[in-house]
Amino acid sequence: MLSHPVEGDKYKRNIWTLKKAKKELRPFTTSEKADSHPRWSPDGKQIIISATDHPQPELFTNSIYSVTAQNGSMKEIFRPEGPFGIIKVSPDGTTIAFIGSRTDGPTSHDLFLLLLSGGTNRNVTASTIDRPLNSYIWQKNGRILALATTGFSRTFYSLSQDGRVEDQKKFKVQPGSFAAFQEILVFVGETAVRAHELWISSGEGPIESITL
Numbered sequence: 001m002l003s004h005p006v007e008g009d010k011y012k013r014n015i016w017t018l019k020k021a022k023k024e025l026r027p028f029t030t031s032e033k034a035d036s037h038p039r040w041s042p043d044g045k046q047i048i049i050s051a052t053d054h055p056q057p058e059l060f061t062n063s064i065y066s067v068t069a070q071n072g073s074m075k076e077i078f079r080p081e082g083p084f085g086i087i088k089v090s091p092d093g094t095t096i097a098f099i100g101s102r103t104d105g106p107t108s109h110d111l112f113l114l115l116l117s118g119g120t121n122r123n124v125t126a127s128t129i130d131r132p133l134n135s136y137i138w139q140k141n142g143r144i145l146a147l148a149t150t151g152f153s154r155t156f157y158s159l160s161q162d163g164r165v166e167d168q169k170k171f172k173v174q175p176g177s178f179a180a181f182q183e184i185l186v187f188v189g190e191t192a193v194r195a196h197e198l199w200i201s202s203g204e205g206p207i208e209s210i211t212l
Helices: none
Strands: 002-007 013-019 024-027 034-040 046-052 063-068 074-078 084-089 095-100 110-115 133-138 144-150 153-159 165-169 174-181 184-191 194-201
Touching (some): 046 084, 084 133, 095 133, 110 133, 144 174
Parallel strands (some): 013 034
Antiparallel strands (some): 133 144
16 A cells, blocks of 8 residues: 655645555545655554644644554644654654754754654764764664765764664765665765766675666
């Protein structure tokens, strides 16, 4: 089953689901809130979204909600103080991660973790990396692989859930989008004189371009 936000009028943007086998499209949320960034929980019982009932981007009015798959009921989990984005759910379904700001802006900067059951969010990179995060992914072992801007380059950091840096990698090309499986890291990279290509790192030896 796929999910994607669909826009109606100016202030209403709900989540719809599509059952691929039956080609059945139906609304998943029907509230007056503007919904976005849907993420399924691993068990398929809920979707985590960012939503607001009074869209004003400059005022940071969005909150993080869970939506029950069975009946579409919404529950507010947390409202960050400033801008945030890139919400993802941990592989075990217990924790939400997002890139947010330390106060009220002006941009999202650090990685925050929050229990899906609610509570206080934790900024896990402010004291360990202290660099703007570009993106991140959860890994199956519960660790987090994050890409951060360090000066004029970008560095990969492998993090525990308390923010401890367990490993870091910097390459001769500037990484962008990436994916990882065990020790294999694949990313889109470029240099000042070389266009975007797909690169692979196996953890040993130099990285290799796998596109022409």
